[in-house]
Amino acid sequence: MRSGARPAPERAVAPSTDAAVAPRRSQHTVLQATKRRVRLSDIWTTRRVTAITALRDMRIKYKQSLLGPVWLVLQPLGLLAAMAVAFAGIAQVDTSGIPYALFALVGVTVWNYTQLTLAVATQAILANNTIVRRSAAPRLALIHGAMLSNGPTLVVMTVISTLIAVVWSGPRWQLLLVPCAVLWLLFLLWGPVLLFASISSRFRDVVAMVPLILQGGTFISPVGYPVDSAPPALETILWINPLTGMIEAWRWAILGSDPAITAIIIAAAWTVALAIVGWRVFARLETTMADFL
Amino acid sequence: MTHEPAVRCRGITKSYRLGVEVSLQQSIRTLLGRGGNLTRFNALDDVTFEVRAGERFGIVGQNGSGKSTLTQVIAGITVPSAGIVDVWGRVLPLLEVGAGFHEELTGRENIVLLGTILGLSPEEITVATPQILEFSGIARHIDTPLKRYSSGMRARLSFATAICFPADIYVFDEVLAVVDDSFRARATAAIRSLHERDCTVILMSHDLAFIRENCTTGMWLHQGRVQLVGGIEEVADAYREYSVVA
Numbered sequence: 001m002r003s004g005a006r007p008a009p010e011r012a013v014a015p016s017t018d019a020a021v022a023p024r025r026s027q028h029t030v031l032q033a034t035k036r037r038v039r040l041s042d043i044w045t046t047r048r049v050t051a052i053t054a055l056r057d058m059r060i061k062y063k064q065s066l067l068g069p070v071w072l073v074l075q076p077l078g079l080l081a082a083m084a085v086a087f088a089g090i091a092q093v094d095t096s097g098i099p100y101a102l103f104a105l106v107g108v109t110v111w112n113y114t115q116l117t118l119a120v121a122t123q124a125i126l127a128n129n130t131i132v133r134r135s136a137a138p139r140l141a142l143i144h145g146a147m148l149s150n151g152p153t154l155v156v157m158t159v160i161s162t163l164i165a166v167v168w169s170g171p172r173w174q175l176l177l178v179p180c181a182v183l184w185l186l187f188l189l190w191g192p193v194l195l196f197a198s199i200s201s202r203f204r205d206v207v208a209m210v211p212l213i214l215q216g217g218t219f220i221s222p223v224g225y226p227v228d229s230a231p232p233a234l235e236t237i238l239w240i241n242p243l244t245g246m247i248e249a250w251r252w253a254i255l256g257s258d259p260a261i262t263a264i265i266i267a268a269a270w271t272v273a274l275a276i277v278g279w280r281v282f283a284r285l286e287t288t289m290a291d292f293l
Numbered sequence: 294m295t296h297e298p299a300v301r302c303r304g305i306t307k308s309y310r311l312g313v314e315v316s317l318q319q320s321i322r323t324l325l326g327r328g329g330n331l332t333r334f335n336a337l338d339d340v341t342f343e344v345r346a347g348e349r350f351g352i353v354g355q356n357g358s359g360k361s362t363l364t365q366v367i368a369g370i371t372v373p374s375a376g377i378v379d380v381w382g383r384v385l386p387l388l389e390v391g392a393g394f395h396e397e398l399t400g401r402e403n404i405v406l407l408g409t410i411l412g413l414s415p416e417e418i419t420v421a422t423p424q425i426l427e428f429s430g431i432a433r434h435i436d437t438p439l440k441r442y443s444s445g446m447r448a449r450l451s452f453a454t455a456i457c458f459p460a461d462i463y464v465f466d467e468v469l470a471v472v473d474d475s476f477r478a479r480a481t482a483a484i485r486s487l488h489e490r491d492c493t494v495i496l497m498s499h500d501l502a503f504i505r506e507n508c509t510t511g512m513w514l515h516q517g518r519v520q521l522v523g524g525i526e527e528v529a530d531a532y533r534e535y536s537v538v539a
Binding site for chain 1: 309365366367368369370371372373374375376377378379380381382383384386388389391392393395397398402405406409410411412415
């Protein structure tokens with residue numbers, strides 16, 4: 001770009017004064033030493049920023065990639081293959097009449113999204129560090145955007161599992177509750193994501209800790225095996241794990257399997273507790289995130 | 294010129310802890326109760342001033358005088374440790390060239406991204422886009438990913454975006470240092486045109502000539518404290534005198 005080639009470099013284009021874009025001086029903002037400035041209603045009022053950051057992350061993910069969005073499905077199918085070898089081939093778990101691939105597919109759908117979301121959204125503030133340090137962009141929306149950027153995988157995998165289940169055993173009324181299962185999964189993850197994303201802005205330890213949780217989580221969640229086939233030593237951990245109830249609920253909705261009610265109640269309690277803790281920690285740390293990046 | 298206030302700071306203090314904030318060594322020391330206390334320092338110390346709507350307000354001061362911290366507080370990026378800031382209208386900060394842009398996205402995609410992040414409506418972005426293309430002079434490259442831009446093009450796009458987006462208060466922190474002279478002249482003219490629209494402009498710079506040329510009033514910050522507030526010539530003279538002596 002040679003500016004010498006431009007005819008009148010000093011000519012300024014006066015920015016528009018259209019009524020449509022008239023600034024709003026009536027808007028009065030008070031900024032002061034405060035413990036919190038976000039409200040729950042900001043989840044909705046910041047939706048545009050959520051959408052644009054989610055869209056940005058989706059676009060970037062598959063730039064300069066030959067297969068692009070096909071990876072959405074290939075990645076979880078790899079995990080499914082590994083599960084099939086380990087649990088159907090070697091351990092030969094009993095899935096009470098449900099074809100193993102279909103049984104594990106539901107678990108993989110939930111686990112795959114959990115894994116991607118915890119990994120990406122936990123670093124939402126760090127990854128957007130110039131935005132956080134240089135603008136007042138709503139921090140909440142940056143985290144939500146990161147959560148939703150993996151939405152396509154979740155939707156595609158859920159649709160695939162549901163379709164296969166319908167082909168296998170015909171339609172069932174519980175299928176109507178699949179969207180609720182999706183929303184519940186988002187809500188369960190919301191708390192830990194807010195918690196980890198906020199804390200990681202101050203302590204990078206979280207960034208190292210999350211992969212650890214995820215690696216262990218693959219085995220202590222009933223992704224590739226049913227809860228009742230677990231060895232007694234693992235049982236307690238399985239019952240405490242909120243993903244147990246989550247996966248049980250998903251299998252009930254999609255496959256019509258008998259649900260472990262207790263596990264579902266425990267998962268619901270986790271959801272509420274984690275949401276409260278996550279939100280409070282986020283609201284507390286959000287005001288000064290820029291100071292610590 | 295109207296005389297309603299645009300930005301009013303009352304007793305703004307912002308303190309940070311000195312030294313490495315988080316480390317294992319520090320944590321162990323704190324646990325053992327041995328010199329774990331990090332000393333605090335005030336980047337801003339009881340700063341009080343007012344900028345009226347339509348003013349072009351220059352803030353001068355040495356490195357570390359608190360200029361950048363003050364911009365962050367006014368723009369709502371961080372909250373002060375004490376004191377109250379009142380802001381009337383939308384603030385549009387440009388504190389770093391290319392802040393908020395993403396390398397993999399095209400110029401056009403970045404305009405939409407940045408506008409949305411700064412709180413503009415889709416209509417406002419649509420209206421501003423052709424003006425940004427015209428002002429930056431990089432219309433030919435607008436559908437090219439940002440990673441292929443030269444640093445000059447990046448600076449032009451960044452500045453054009455900031456100045457063409459509608460706001461009431463524009464805050465610029467040393468951003469014109471990286472563009473060539475001809476673009477700088479355009480930028481100066483644009484800052485004047487903002488003034489004609491009755492927008493408030495707050496400029497931060499070490500460059501006294503630039504501040505004198507573009508501002509009407511100003512403030513001199515020294516080690517986080519207000520040294521002088523007043524007409525720009527008075528403030529610039531006092532600051533220059535101090536700098537020469539020191």
